[in-house]
Amino acid sequence: MASPVASSLVILITGCAQGIGKEVALFLARDPQRRFKVYATMRNMATRQEELKTEAGNILNDTLFIRELDVTKQETIDNIVKEIIDMQGKIDVLVNNAGIPFKSWWETDPMEAYYEVMEVNYFGCVRMTRAVIPYMKEKRNGRILQISSVSGFHGIPLGASYIASKFALEGFSESIAPPLRKFNIWVSVIQPGYVATDMIKQFGDNPTDAFAKAAGIIPGEEERKIVTNMLTSDPEIVVGNDMLDPQDLAKQLQDVILSPKSDFRYQTSKAIKRLAREKFVDPTGNAIMNAWLKQ
Numbered sequence: 001m002a003s004p005v006a007s008s009l010v011i012l013i014t015g016c017a018q019g020i021g022k023e024v025a026l027f028l029a030r031d032p033q034r035r036f037k038v039y040a041t042m043r044n045m046a047t048r049q050e051e052l053k054t055e056a057g058n059i060l061n062d063t064l065f066i067r068e069l070d071v072t073k074q075e076t077i078d079n080i081v082k083e084i085i086d087m088q089g090k091i092d093v094l095v096n097n098a099g100i101p102f103k104s105w106w107e108t109d110p111m112e113a114y115y116e117v118m119e120v121n122y123f124g125c126v127r128m129t130r131a132v133i134p135y136m137k138e139k140r141n142g143r144i145l146q147i148s149s150v151s152g153f154h155g156i157p158l159g160a161s162y163i164a165s166k167f168a169l170e171g172f173s174e175s176i177a178p179p180l181r182k183f184n185i186w187v188s189v190i191q192p193g194y195v196a197t198d199m200i201k202q203f204g205d206n207p208t209d210a211f212a213k214a215a216g217i218i219p220g221e222e223e224r225k226i227v228t229n230m231l232t233s234d235p236e237i238v239v240g241n242d243m244l245d246p247q248d249l250a251k252q253l254q255d256v257i258l259s260p261k262s263d264f265r266y267q268t269s270k271a272i273k274r275l276a277r278e279k280f281v282d283p284t285g286n287a288i289m290n291a292w293l294k295q
């Protein structure tokens with residue numbers, strides 16, 4: 001087995017058991033130029049590592065390393081960060097990908113459901129970011145890619161707890177990014193719309209179908225009708241009708257990692273770029289509110 005090149009970028013990714021995390025880890029670790037050493041971490045190695053191991057084949061323990069890390073458990077984070085620093089001497093890139101979706105309707109959700117989604121999607125990213133920052137500062141070099149969402153800047157009348165967790169992540173990231181740039185550490189929020197993973201495919205094959213089905217969780221008939229109508233009559237207000245392939249997202253993330261300077265925000269499709277343009281030139285927030293209400 002060939003050893004990785006000395007100048008490889010060392011990348012730590014969370015939530016690699018499936019979905020975006022797994023695809024991004026494999027894409028980067030398979031780089032023909034061997035520019036990356038990828039630590040693909042997952043919450044439960046015992047039950048989930050086999051799939052990734054099989055797909056990794058001969059890059060396992062060469063450019064791809066699988067480790068256990070639960071973003072809600074500080075000791076698992078500290079263990080992996082220490083191991084990487086001991087073995088590789090640095091962490092160049094952190095991809096905060098682990099996330100969970102909302103479970104039910106915001107009015108009837110127990111408060112525990114709000115805490116749970118914040119615990120993973122927000123506090124998990126905070127824990128990870130704080131764990132790697134001292135080593136990045138020491139090297140005066142680093143990239144942090146927060147896998148946020150279109151839901152990180154655009155409220156959608158469903159999944160309020162999930163969306164709130166992504167807004168929190170964006171607020172945190174926007175606050176830490178400017179001073180960290182002085183240490184040559186570049187923080188970016190990545191704002192995908194629909195990506196074809198299990199998180200979404202469980203609801204349907206295209207965004208409109210997925211929303212229509214997801215809105216079925218709303219207990220009250222009147223509200224269910226209102227929200228279903230809002231979510232399905234104009235797909236453009238949500239995320240457009242595009243479903244991004246995780247491989248396309250992986251390629252976009254690679255470009256961010258390799259660019260000499262990264263932007264703070266990346267929207268991963270035209271439809272989301274359009275939403276972002278509307279949002280960020282409207283200080284009152286009325287344009288988007290009216291767009292929702294016209295339906």
Ligand code: NAD
Pocket residue numbers: 014015016017018019020021042043069070071072096097098099100120124147148149150191192193194195196197198199200
């Ligand atoms: P997914 O459900 O397929 O994968 C999520 C991964 O996170 C899984 O491997 C899961 O085991 C892991 N995870 C959950 N809790 C964890 C914890 N406590 N510690 C470590 N890992 C944990 O979902 P996905 O679609 O691949 O989503 C990945 C990220 O992308 C999430 O942050 C999600 O919010 C975001 N995102 C997804 C979409 C989409 O359409 N799929 C769109 C925008 C943003």
